[in-house]
Every structure is written in C-alpha cells, then in structure tokens.
Amino acid sequence: MTTHDTAEQLASYRKTIDNLDSALLHILAERFRCTEQVGHLKAEQAMPATDGERERRQMDRLGKIANDVGLSHHFVESLMKLIVGAVVERHKEIAAEK
Template identity: 60%
Template sequence: MAAEMPHMAAEIPQELESYRHTIDNLDAALIHILAERFRCTQQVGLLKARQKLPASDPGREERQITRLRELAAESGLDPVFAEKFLKFIVAEVIRHHEEIAADHEENGSAS
C-alpha cells in the first residue's frame, strides 16, 4: 500500500494540471466571447444613438434574464449566478450606450 502512495501523489498534480489547463482555455474563450459581444453591442449603441433610441430596453432585458435563467438551469448552472452575470454585463452595455449617445449628441450638435 505504501508503495502506491508516491505513484498516486504523482498522478494528482498531473490531473490537477490538466484541469487547470482546461480552465485556462475556457477563461480565454470567455474573454474572446465577451470581447465579441461588446464589439456587437458597441454597434448597437451607435445605431441607438443615431436613431435617438434609449440606451436601456427593460423589456428586452427581462426577457433575456428569463431566457438565460432557463438555459442556466438546463445546463446545470445556478440560475441566480447566471442572472447576476447577465445583469453585470447589461449594466456595462448600458453605460457604454449612454457614453456613445452623449458623444453622438456632442458631435451632432457641433455640426
């Protein structure tokens, strides 16, 4: 039995390293996905500014929260966490849209 302990101890760090490698890859994918999402929402913000639409759309936000909570539950992810995560992202998007609208208003009134 004692002879097996060093062998098991050597395997655990390798297994841990493998999990960490996967986590690192997933973290990188999340960052790339978020960057792409924000590139898209930047374009939405520009369109909203040109059309003089509000930065926030509470009805859509509620529908998205409901949809993502359901997806989270189906995927085995805590729906409360998914909602908090989405609300954080949406708050950032709204902040960006408000900045874009303000910039558009400044530049539009100067021409």
C-alpha cells in the same frame, strides 16, 4: 493515486480551465463589439440606452438555459446584470458623444 498522478491531473484540469477562460473572454469581446454597434445605432436614432422589456425577456430566456445546463439561475442573473450594466453605460457614453 500518487502525489505525482494527482499533480498531473490537477495540471490537466487547470489547463482546461485556462483554455475555457480564454474562450470566455473572446466570446465576451465579440459580444461587446456587437453591443457597441447597437449603441451607435441607438444613438443615431435617439433611442434610449436601456430596453427594460428586452432585458426582461433575455433574463427569462437565459434563466431557462441556466436550468437546462445546470447553472444557478442566481449566478446567471448576477453575471448578466454585470454585463448588461457595462453595455448600458457604454451606450450612454456613445449617446453623449453624438
């Protein structure tokens, strides 16, 4: 493979990665729009910002999916803890505003 071919292949891979990154951000934005609604509902009903049982079930479910698609269970768990942590903080903010 020539240097030119390698550069073209690398550019192609990077374009795909860029497109996937954009898709991930759009999906995350939609997820946060939905969890925003959950936060308002919880605040209106004076429900706690966290639901440990739901979070445990989600981690178990997502761990199985991670295994099925060949992702590290540890990676998926770390990512979801980051996402859920941001959601819980936002739910607390919403509750404080009510």
